[in-house]
Amino acid sequence: MARLTITPILIIVAIVIMLGCTPVEREEPVFVYDTAAFTGAKPWASENFKNDPKNFRFAILGDRGGGANPRGTYERAIEQLNWLQPEFVMSVGDYVEGYTSDPAVLKTEWDEFEGIVAKLQMPFFFVRGNHDINTPITREAWDKLRGPKFYHFKYKDVLFITLDTEDSQDVAPDLEKDLAEYNDLNRKDPEAAKAFAAKVDLLSRVQEMVAGEPPKIDFSEQQIEWFKKVLAENKDVRWTFVFLHQPVWNNPSESFKKMDAAIQGRNFTFFAGHTHYYDYDLINGHEYITVASAGATFVYDGPGNVDMLTWVTMTDKGPEIAGIALKGLFDRKGLDPAMFDAYDRTPPGAGGVGH
Numbered sequence: 001m002a003r004l005t006i007t008p009i010l011i012i013v014a015i016v017i018m019l020g021c022t023p024v025e026r027e028e029p030v031f032v033y034d035t036a037a038f039t040g041a042k043p044w045a046s047e048n049f050k051n052d053p054k055n056f057r058f059a060i061l062g063d064r065g066g067g068a069n070p071r072g073t074y075e076r077a078i079e080q081l082n083w084l085q086p087e088f089v090m091s092v093g094d095y096v097e098g099y100t101s102d103p104a105v106l107k108t109e110w111d112e113f114e115g116i117v118a119k120l121q122m123p124f125f126f127v128r129g130n131h132d133i134n135t136p137i138t139r140e141a142w143d144k145l146r147g148p149k150f151y152h153f154k155y156k157d158v159l160f161i162t163l164d165t166e167d168s169q170d171v172a173p174d175l176e177k178d179l180a181e182y183n184d185l186n187r188k189d190p191e192a193a194k195a196f197a198a199k200v201d202l203l204s205r206v207q208e209m210v211a212g213e214p215p216k217i218d219f220s221e222q223q224i225e226w227f228k229k230v231l232a233e234n235k236d237v238r239w240t241f242v243f244l245h246q247p248v249w250n251n252p253s254e255s256f257k258k259m260d261a262a263i264q265g266r267n268f269t270f271f272a273g274h275t276h277y278y279d280y281d282l283i284n285g286h287e288y289i290t291v292a293s294a295g296a297t298f299v300y301d302g303p304g305n306v307d308m309l310t311w312v313t314m315t316d317k318g319p320e321i322a323g324i325a326l327k328g329l330f331d332r333k334g335l336d337p338a339m340f341d342a343y344d345r346t347p348p349g350a351g352g353v354g355h
Contacts, residue, residue: 031049052315055313057314058086059309060089065296066296069296072342079119080309080326086122090127090241093131094130094273095110095131096112099138105180105184125160127244156238156314158240161227166246178205182202224255238316239269240269242270269287272289273291277302278323289310292306294308294309307342307343310322
């Protein structure tokens with residue numbers, strides 16, 4: 001009788017079959033090179049690659065509404081984000097001009113904006129701004145198109161919260177009427193819009209509305225309690241980012257003070273927009289950042305006037321944050337002079353209104 005010889009290989013195969021699994025394939029290292037050719041000195045400084053799977057990158061876009069540049073600055077920003085490929089894009093409100101009681105005008109504005117954002121190759125998250133919800137029909141449109149006034153989500157164990165600073169904000173009827181007429185003209189004839197703005201002294205009226213001490217923004221008890229609940233249910237996240245339209249920490253209301261007190265004791269960063277001007281505040285060791293515009297009219301003068309996107313890299317030590325001027329980016333084909341009109345824009349007072 002022939003004797004069956006059992007080899008180690010046969011034993012391994014038998015075990016694999018009995019366990020119902022296949023042999024585990026060895027994963028190739030991320031960085032591969034000819035080790036025999038580099039036994040000593042190497043022509044690179046480190047092998048500490050930034051490839052931690054827990055880390056990620058997202059971008060933030062500032063205001064478009066509030067005198068959206070008709071030369072397409074926001075559209076350029078969307079194009080550039082597709083070059084940079086963040087995992088997703090956050091925002092801080094003011095997407096349309098709003099300040100209208102005409103449903104047809106509002107539909108045209110939202111259709112236009114959604115057509116722009118549809119070109120983005122990654123998710124885009126909305127926040128309510130004053131230009132988005134300032135009349136009954138604009139509030140109704142938001143409810144239909146965007147849903148909740150405030151919401152939260154988690155991504156790779158990082159908490160993202162959006163707040164609503166606009167629930168109780170209104171504008172004077174005469175200013176609403178003039179803003180609506182200006183916005184309509186600006187879409188059709190920017191020069192005629194400038195002439196109209198000068199005739200009714202629109203820029204100074206808008207500046208008066210926002211100049212000096214910022215208004216105290218009140219938050220409803222419902223929003224405050226919701227905010228506290230979200231924080232309590234997500235105590236152990238790596239970081240918390242909060243996005244809202246108006247930088248309410250510049251003149252905090254009692255209701256915001258309650259929310260700010262609730263978030264202390266954890267790692268967090270606030271981002272806002274509204275002013276169309278970059279500003280950085282470090283308060284009790286935490287960063288409160290007001291991003292500049294992405295095409296909205298410049299209202300003030302100074303170094304914070306820049307069309308930009310904000311780039312955030314979440315690391316195991318916290319976020320690394322960089323502001324990128326849109327005119328500092330160009331694609332692989334090189335500089336395109338046609339782009340310059342969208343970035344090298346007129347200073348405050350030379351045309352356009354909004355905030």
